[in-house]
Amino acid sequence: MSLTPSEDRNVFLKIISHAKEYGFVFPSSEIYDGLAAVYDYGEYGVELKNNIKQLWWKTMVHLNENIVGLDAAIFMHPLTWKASGHIDGFSDPMIDNKDSKKRYRVDHLLEAKADELIEAGKNTDAEILLQTMNQLLAKEDFVTLKTLLETEKIVCQVSKTANWTEIRQFNLMFSTEVGAVAEEANKIYLRPETAQGIFVNFLNVQKSGRMKIPFGIAQIGKAFRNEIVARQFIFRMREFEQMEMQFFVRPGTEMEWYNKWKETRIKWHKALGFPSNKLKFHDHEKLAHYANAAVDIEYEFPFGFKEIEGIHSRTDFDLKNHQALSGKKQQYFDPEINQNYIPYVVETSVGADRTFLAVMCNSYQEETTQQVIKAEDGTEKSETKTRIFLKLHPCLAPIKVAIFPLVKKDGLPEKAKEIMELLKYDFNVIYEERDSVGKRYTRQDLIGTPFCVTVDYETLTDQAVTIRDRDTTEQKRVPISSLYSLISDAVSFKRIFEQL
């Protein structure tokens, strides 16, 4: 059954407040009224996110003999971003029309005008216009650029007026200064993607790891982008974390690998528990400057199908540019064909925060049941009860097992703590003795703990406990000695790997 848009919106709002209420995600700097599009992960959020990252790392690096890891710095030499195209390709000047309130990219307006000129047969005029535009863009001469808009009589499509604001620059990258003395400081950027750290280390890793093509380098790390609109909670943030793998292949074989990684990666998402009908591929029609094929894996969030992973055939664009700019050969000698070449690259890049959000959305469950309540005077009435729980895959759950003494006396707490001692070195365990046991079960449901172990009076004589399943709320009585393997089996990453 599908929900209406407003119901979806409601569910999403509930997930956001659930995430805050139960320590998964907090708005950044909240005591100072917050910082837009930045979020912090709370005590359970950090566990869940770490589990997602670990699972990805094991899947990519440990399960593939020809993929190794890397942890490159966030700061990189400024020329890196020249080579990657981020400096020239992503500093777009924008302008608003004061009447229609519409915002445009200045280059788009001028390009449209050039197209008009070509249609009118004035090819030379169009060429001159574009040339002038590119020169002004390169010089960042926005004043003259605005004059150009005016002399070309460019109007807004909606208001049909030329009542423009000043031109403003949109900067994708965050900059900062390296150098303790202000005058000697150099402007550098916080990386807008992790990929470049891999590319500039391509030869280091290839040589020290004696890697043979095809091989991959994987990295998990933060990246920073000045998004124009930051919306949808942690879906689009200024500071975010990517899990990337760059796979270096022989030129000409890139499409084979592209298709292979497409299939491999969507399988991973399915194994995480995302249902097939909530996942789909979305091919890019307009390709980025570096790619010859690109596809997104999209998950159906409450606000629609949105990208969680991108798979790109990046050709030799990056390595070629780094070779040109650094003057250092970025080549590989392939003994099989006795040739030197710049490898082609197939990239898989999945957002850690987006996967986190998809996992939250996918696991948030509201279960409504009717319960008959007997009042003191003997009358009965039916009441609707809602049970909220996070149906997280046990291997991702922040807390694996909660241990409760049924009551807080008669040696039950001591016994429960003994069991905790038995498990805490291998699993993230929580102990609780406060409130009724029912309340404790509920609290664990809300953070997605798959198992609750309760010590009762019989435990003291039969060395057995009840273990309660989060999804069914059913209880089984099991010997204490069997707990370790029972939990270990359920929370192991193997449960994911065996589906790949």
Added chain:
RNA sequence: GCGGAAGUAGCUCAGCUGGUAGAGCGAUAGCCUUCCAAGCUAUAGGUCGCGGGUUCGAAUCUCGUCUUCCGCUCCA
């Protein structure tokens, strides 16, 4: 940046036509309790987003401002 909505306790909200803040849930401490948030007692927690104005007196009226959410522009 523009347009719309909203800001009172950790959460959900009440506070009518102005008289220096309340409830429920939650939290904490204790009591009670043999299994699914529902017993008892006590405690903590808010300069009502912020600033100015009107007034003897502002959470309440007014102006401004900030922040968040929704829509538009952009998105590797």
